Amino acid sequence: METPKNPLSIDVRIREGFSRIATAMRIEEWKKAKEVGLNPTQLAVLALLEGRKDGLNVKEIAAHLGVSQPSATDSIAALEKKEHLEKRAEQGDRRAVRVHLTSTGLAAVQRDAGGDLAEQAVGSLEEREQEHLLLSLIKMIRHLQESGAIPLQRMCVTCRYFAPFAHPDGERPHHCHFVDAAFGQRELRVDCRDHDETDPPSRAATWEAFQAGQPNLQAP
Amino acid sequence: METPKNPLSIDVRIREGFSRIATAMRIEEWKKAKEVGLNPTQLAVLALLEGRKDGLNVKEIAAHLGVSQPSATDSIAALEKKEHLEKRAEQGDRRAVRVHLTSTGLAAVQRDAGGDLAEQAVGSLEEREQEHLLLSLIKMIRHLQESGAIPLQRMCVTCRYFAPFAHPDGERPHHCHFVDAAFGQRELRVDCRDHDETDPPSRAATWEAFQAGQPNLQAP
DNA sequence: TTGAATAATGTAGGAGTCCTATGTAATCTG
DNA sequence: CAGATTACATAGGACTCCTACATTATTCAA
Numbered sequence: 397m398e399t400p401k402n403p404l405s406i407d408v409r410i411r412e413g414f415s416r417i418a419t420a421m422r423i424e425e426w427k428k429a430k431e432v433g434l435n436p437t438q439l440a441v442l443a444l445l446e447g448r449k450d451g452l453n454v455k456e457i458a459a460h461l462g463v464s465q466p467s468a469t470d471s472i473a474a475l476e477k478k479e480h481l482e483k484r485a486e487q488g489d490r491r492a493v494r495v496h497l498t499s500t501g502l503a504a505v506q507r508d509a510g511g512d513l514a515e516q517a518v519g520s521l522e523e524r525e526q527e528h529l530l531l532s533l534i535k536m537i538r539h540l541q542e543s544g545a546i547p548l549q550r551m552c553v554t555c556r557y558f559a560p561f562a563h564p565d566g567e568r569p570h571h572c573h574f575v576d577a578a579f580g581q582r583e584l585r586v587d588c589r590d591h592d593e594t595d596p597p598s599r600a601a602t603w604e605a606f607q608a609g610q611p612n613l614q615a616p
Numbered sequence: 617m618e619t620p621k622n623p624l625s626i627d628v629r630i631r632e633g634f635s636r637i638a639t640a641m642r643i644e645e646w647k648k649a650k651e652v653g654l655n656p657t658q659l660a661v662l663a664l665l666e667g668r669k670d671g672l673n674v675k676e677i678a679a680h681l682g683v684s685q686p687s688a689t690d691s692i693a694a695l696e697k698k699e700h701l702e703k704r705a706e707q708g709d710r711r712a713v714r715v716h717l718t719s720t721g722l723a724a725v726q727r728d729a730g731g732d733l734a735e736q737a738v739g740s741l742e743e744r745e746q747e748h749l750l751l752s753l754i755k756m757i758r759h760l761q762e763s764g765a766i767p768l769q770r771m772c773v774t775c776r777y778f779a780p781f782a783h784p785d786g787e788r789p790h791h792c793h794f795v796d797a798a799f800g801q802r803e804l805r806v807d808c809r810d811h812d813e814t815d816p817p818s819r820a821a822t823w824e825a826f827q828a829g830q831p832n833l834q835a836p
Numbered sequence: 837t838t839g840a841a842t843a844a845t846g847t848a849g850g851a852g853t854c855c856t857a858t859g860t861a862a863t864c865t866g
Numbered sequence: 867c868a869g870a871t872t873a874c875a876t877a878g879g880a881c882t883c884c885t886a887c888a889t890t891a892t893t894c895a896a
Binding site: 435 | 872873874875876877883884
């Protein structure tokens, strides 16, 4: 018993919503990338590499960007020409390379950071709403990565240092064993550079505990 | 008093989350577009035009895609060559054209619909969570369009037919005067083809009423 | 009403993305 | 050790995307 026309399910409308926000983000990315003489893809590669001490393989870069390996090679070559990154030999495998930022490349990413429109739009939400949104995104990302659609992300919920709901404190229920401190749901990381992944079984267990500890959602 | 490293604010982490989901969506879009012999941009143009009886200008297409006008011309030309769309003269302005789907183009979009990974990921959320998510997206999109970052979308909250919280019924509080029926928060449209926009003042009033009627959010 | 702004597209030129298919080493496996 | 597999590069081609600029058409004002 659908009411207005377009009897679409909520999933579809949410996907539409994501797509509008993605458009806005792409526009911003062009703006920001141009400021440092790059394009969004190139800036994305640099951002991906930032804070990865061991760099990444070509294949890994392709997976994170969601493009084919030759496409990643293309972008890497373009950035190499601009001396924003360099390839180093992989220890113990002479086929492979590890891609690292150069200091020029690092400077470019860092100059880029901050103050974009998507963040402003998030800022227009209430605090509680932001927290809900972050949690929903984490759930969706987890779903996507467990189904193999995207590579494993460096999120708390897949990290060996993460202890969900380890504290009775409602404001800071989680614990990070890497920094050995309690933290709240609002602090959950999507891309933590100290992330250290666990094997799938303990990942599942962590996720169980994380889900089980969540307070029930109320009607909006 | 940040706890784990990366003292990023929640806005930034949410943006990161959006970006991961955008990656997954882009991968899916390639897959779906290839099935009909197109690429994601071309399919996006067709999808944009579907159900727009009056078509769109080149400029409008560019704005919805978030690209420059010459880029839109490129994609339109590619699709025109494939006979998926056609240009018609704009009445009363001989500079302008209106771009319309052909039947071939319509067939291509319709063949594309449904069953993508992003929707599955949304499906992994609880109902209440989906509802929250849709509301948050609508708020963000509204923010983006009011700030001029993206064009006006065909959402209920900017539609002249939309009467927010017109009914005491908690499940179906809203009313659509176009179909003259009550509907619930889960049915809020992001891209309704029956949308008819209002002037900014009444838009603001509608938004006020919509916001004011929202139940308070609880802690997640 | 004529001439300058302004507006909607199109064209040119160039960098770069993205694909598939294939080539070339190096490494693994039975 | 031969054959499979893996990591990456190359080749070729279609497009996307940009910035300038050119072409008409429309609008606005003097």
